[in-house]
Amino acid sequence: MADNSWLTEFPEMSRSDLLTIRKTLDGAYREFSRNYGETIESFFDPLLQFLIWFEKLLLGTPWWLMIAILAGVSYMASRSWKLAVAVIFSFLAIGYFGMWEDTMRTMSIILVCTMLAIFLGIPIGIAMARSNRVQSMVTPLLDVMQTMPAFVYLIPVVMLLGIGKIPGVIAVVIYAIPPVIRLTNLGIRLVDKEVLEAATAYGASPMQRLFGVQLPLAMPTIMAGINQTIMMALAMVVIASMIGVKGLGQPVLKSITNQYFTLGLINGLAIVALAIIFDRVSQSYAKRSQQHLSGGHNE
Template sequence: MADTSWWVTFPQMERETLVGFRKALDGAYRDFSRSYGDAIEAFFEPLLFFLVWFERLLINAPWWAVLVVVCALVFLVGRSWKIVAGTAVAFLLIGYFGMWKDTMSTMSIITVCTLIAIALGVPIGIVMARSDRARTIVTPILDVMQTMPAFVYLIPVVMLLGIGKVPGVIAVVIYAIPPVIRLTNLGIRLVDRDVLEAADAFGASGWQRLVGVQIPLALPTIMAGINQTIMMALAMVVIASMIGVQGLGQPVLRSITNQYFTLGLLNGLAIVALAIVFDRVSQAYGRRMQLQYERISNV
């Protein structure tokens, strides 16, 4: 009877072994976070300092000054009055409905996360494009990052760093970085081989090739990746608020627990408004670059 039981029930690991395995892993990680937690926290200290400084700057500056600066940036990057007007209306409505402060918090964290994602993601993408081995290593990691539920990697991050802005930023960056890495890799790999051969034939060094040819030609694709990264970072706002990140996610979380439909809807719409502004601006920028490269002259 005992001999044939594997036929009926899956021959799984002994329950004690499994418990032991989990305990061992948990214990090891706990020990790791106890002994290195402070050091790691100290490592992220400058980041926290910057986050707090930037958030305060946005919140404490007069609203009209922020509005003017945002509109100016939007115009510089997107070169479209339509987008500037839309941005102004969106921000005025957000302020009028009392969500200015939360929006500033969200904007500050999204900006920082995006910058970190670009600063890490573009170089990783470049390495991936230059070496097939790097690509075979990085691709599955990106797959895991994109499919692993955010809550799962929130656990170790919170265990290590507690609750607050820094773990929030780490969680958002993990979630949002894959597109910029993937599209940097893709963009560089798609650069015309003939043009690269020409660069070689004129004696360009590896660095001259990268900076003078590959990155500029990949830039429209890289921009599409950055756009996706920003969108994904915004999508993480609510989840990040669960580990203490200030911003538009907090009221959404509150309205889930208390069933405040309107509060949730308004803050949700504010996130959407931010997303649309970021999206239109970065897309307009990407399109502008694309046009410059592909100006067609068959008139």
């Protein structure tokens, strides 16, 4: 038999030292949350007010008008009547099975989180594309954000801000923002250098090259990042429901704890329907923008 005595010889930190470190860190974080928690909460008050307003707007809009708007947006983005009809039937089914309000709440938080991820992620991706040093600093953070279990970073957020919409938004954005950052960086770096040299030769400034050449050519890749961000935000719906975010996640969580199979299945299918609709619309828009750029280039 193999001698496995070496397994017990690995040096370990003593339990007393480990306990001391844990108590020190826990105490420091509690002290930080007591001193600065209210200040941080007040910083997020405008976002909370916007979330409440946007949710009330979606809930207060008549169902037939909301379906018409969603179908119209789907058609304008994809130029596909089939997708628009699928959107109509999907939301009619959601309303028929009594999930309309939860779906509107989920849509409100997903759309706000996606907008935040875009407004924060694209500038960070641009900064990464323009500087290798920034890329080397941000990439490890993105690796941690993508690999760390969501439950782990929920703990400090809830300890600092309590339970509610804002902690949920922060958790969703942290989980969902890496794809749009990575693919913005990748898309800009993949822009043909000859095209940039031609723009420079015509006297374009760095900002003109960025907004007139790099971002338009990188847009299909950036849209793929936005697509993945939306999918990851929807994947966080159930987890976010654990910290008080209302929507389709709460019935799913209830079905898990009470073993209500049908309730969980129906609400899970509603989340799937939202994911498929958002995926098809964003992908169709990305393809159309790519075809537009290719046609313009050929001309």
